[in-house]
Amino acid sequence: MEKLYTFLKYTFITLWTVFIVAPFLWAVSTSFKDFQSVNSKVTYIPWLDFEPTLEGWRVLVKSPARGGVDIVEPYFNSIFVTCTASLVSIVLGTLAAYALSRFTFKAGFVRNNDITFFFISQRIMPPIVLSIPFFIFLSTIGLLDSLLGLVVVYIVLLMPIAVWIMVDFFNRVPKELDETALIDGCNPYQAFYKVVLPNSIPGLIVAGMFCIIFGWIDFFFAFILTFTEVQLLPVKVVALNSSITPWWSLSASALISVAPLIIVAFVVERYLSKGNLSGALK
């Protein structure tokens, strides 16, 4: 029985891994092909089936004037927008989460849980519902098609994630820890940054990583709120597709746009697998 279970478990894991990894292998292989190798016949193995070429990768860094597509600028745009929005979201979200975890708010029928739910509800709504208000808002304040406008929108999208993760994290930090800090002579601000914050680093890292992931992969808002001045990476990658699909450069750009997330995923996985995030306190 146990053996059967182990067998099934590993079979499933193997199939799943193949399912996940196969597209990557396909993309790696395709990124080194040229028009001929893609369109003539089915080819898999470099040097044997086809002659590998770096043309798909070279095109990405060439300026359009020289026949390239230049994804370098969108790449740095994406890094800037994602990192700035994540940082602001983490700072504001952590403060909001701490307040929601430690103080009791009452306004009419609104309680702490309602406020937390309000934050999360921003993520429950389909993005398309938000797109029109965002568009009108950004065009009114003149930030349409600009990096700053995107940062503002991404903060709205990412902060709920930060609030949600950090409320849960702070709820698991015993209140007595803050109280001890107060008794030991800290005012509430000092108690927060001298005691609570240093003990919340695992939570901050996880929240930060989630913000980066969700910011980085967004296509929808980047597509709707920009035109010609500013482009983010996901939009640029999709825009590569024209009358002739350049599978080689499309694969290459897809791979380098996924690369940062793979690195982030490994970091998050290490912290998540540590189990209880507040383990330091028990």
Added chain:
Amino acid sequence: MNLIGEHITYKPDDQFHLNNVSFNFKKGNLYTILGRTLSGKTTFLKTIAGLLNPDSGNLSFEEKDFSKIPVWERNVAMVYQQFINYPHLNVYENIIFPLKQRKLSQDKIKTDVEEALKTVGLIGFENRKIQELSGGQQQRVALARSLAKKAKILLLDEPLVNLDYKLREQLREEFKKIFSEGMSQETILIYSTTDPQEVMELNGEVIVLDEGKVLQKGPAKEIFENPLNLKVAEISNDPPMNILKGLKNLDNLNFENISIKSPKHFKHLENQNYNFGIRASEIKLDENGEEFEIELAEISGSETLLHLKKGNSKLIALIEEVMNFKIHQKVKIIFNSNKFYAFNQSGELVSSPYGINNG
């Protein structure tokens, strides 16, 4: 110059956490708050620390209105029942944390910390991480942090309750020593517990708290000898004092078809119904005694606790040796009638073997 509380009431929901509590604590004394779980002990201590604001009442210390001083300026120290330390700091950093907050000189900090470490027996553990310590050691760190502060008010909220039996005994002994030798005459020490034995051993002034109300105040001996009412008798004894509903007539106490000769100190009591109280330790096995049925027998350490039943009366007897009993077995017991208490129908003490109201 005392810590004075007047009519302090705190009722955050539909139950009183503190109900009209008044006290006058003098420097250099040890006060123990005795009460069951949820009786308001922690609320009491947190109010003194300033972590909670009572709904009404006054709190003053050294002739200043304490309620206007925020927690971080009150110069109190508190040890929680959970072992609360700063997990991101090592033992040494934990203990100097409050001293650094007060911006004391480096030399002063060093001597104070060493003294505190010595008192709690953690010399050599300075660089350990908190997570590497056992529960008892963690609680010692918390105590050392509180002692090093030399706070004017030291609050200990059930500091031993989360420790295992052996460690509890050991730390309790050490606490007694620390409290009697290591405390300055400027400090007010307030210790809360659910354990009557701890109260008796620490031998300070006792406040018995139940549902936020002070039931009785006085020296430990007085609480033990003359519990003012049934509630206090229950809370201040472990196992709780046995209560038998019965009738006193002429020379006898009658309950459950048992008749016992009335003790001398009941002489003045009118002949009527009472709640008779007797401690578990005043009941002995005896061949010539009354027959009771065993409901449960627990062995704890070198003693056996017998839960007995007869008719509607249930009682607990403490046998000072380890014996094996079967459930539903019949045993015969006698009562040490000289140690009977009498409480009237409304639960107030009317006669005690230690001489209250017995003329």
